[in-house]
Amino acid sequence: MDTVRSVGRQQALIQFNLANYQDRPILDVLSALCDVIFEDTGRAYEDTQDDNISKHAYANTVVRICEIDGIDLDHLTNDQVEVMIAIFIEETIAQRVINDVGNKLTEKNTDIDALVDIENSIYQIVNGLVRNQIMPEIMATDRGDRQNLEARIENIYRIAFDAMSTQN
Numbered sequence: 391m392d393t394v395r396s397v398g399r400q401q402a403l404i405q406f407n408l409a410n411y412q413d414r415p416i417l418d419v420l421s422a423l424c425d426v427i428f429e430d431t432g433r434a435y436e437d438t439q440d441d442n443i444s445k446h447a448y449a450n451t452v453v454r455i456c457e458i459d460g461i462d463l464d465h466l467t468n469d470q471v472e473v474m475i476a477i478f479i480e481e482t483i484a485q486r487v488i489n490d491v492g493n494k495l496t497e498k499n500t501d502i503d504a505l506v507d508i509e510n511s512i513y514q515i516v517n518g519l520v521r522n523q524i525m526p527e528i529m530a531t532d533r534g535d536r537q538n539l540e541a542r543i544e545n546i547y548r549i550a551f552d553a554m555s556t557q558n
Contacts, residue, residue, distance in 0.1 A: 393405065394466060395466040395467075395471050399410055399419070406426045408426070435438065444485075447485045448478065454481070479524055480513075480517055483520070487547060491554045511553070519546040520527060520546060523545075
C-alpha cells in the first residue's frame with residue numbers, strides 16, 4: 391500500500407506486473423496483490439501454517455477495506471494506509487488465535503452460536519488492543535520500530551489466546 395500511495399495505482403500495478411488490473415474494482419486489485427505479497431520464495435522449509443493464516447487474514451482484510459467508504463487507490467492517504475495496516479495486523483492476530491484454540495474449542499463445544507460468540511470475542515479483544523497499542527505507534531513513527539511492533543503484536547496475541555483458552 392505504501393508503493394500504491396507513493397507512486398500511484400497505475401505505476402504500482404505496472405511494477406507488480408498487474409497492469410491488466412488498472413480499471414478493475416478495488417476488490418479485484420487488492421485480491422491480485424495477494425499473489426505479489428505471498429509470492430513463493432522457493433524456500434523448502436517455509437512455515438506454511440503461518441503463511442496460510444496470513445493469507446486468510448489478508449483475504450479478510452481485503453473484504454474489510456472494500457467496506458470502507460472513500461478508499462481510492464489513486465488517492466490513498468497516510469491515514470488510510472495506517473488503517474489498512476492495522477486491519478491486517480488485527481486479522482492476522484485473530485486468525486492465529488482462532489487457529490491455535492480452535493480445535494480444543496470445537497472438541498468441547500458443538501453449539502455453533504456459542505462458537506461464533508467466542509470468535510466475536512476474539513475479534514473484540516484483538517480490535518481494542520490493536521487500536522490502543524498498535525495504531526498510535528504506527529501513526530507516531532511512520533510504521534514504528536519493527537522490533538517493538540512485533541513485541542506488541544505478540545503480546546496482543548498472548549492476551550487474546552489466554553482469554554480464549556480459559557473457555558475450555
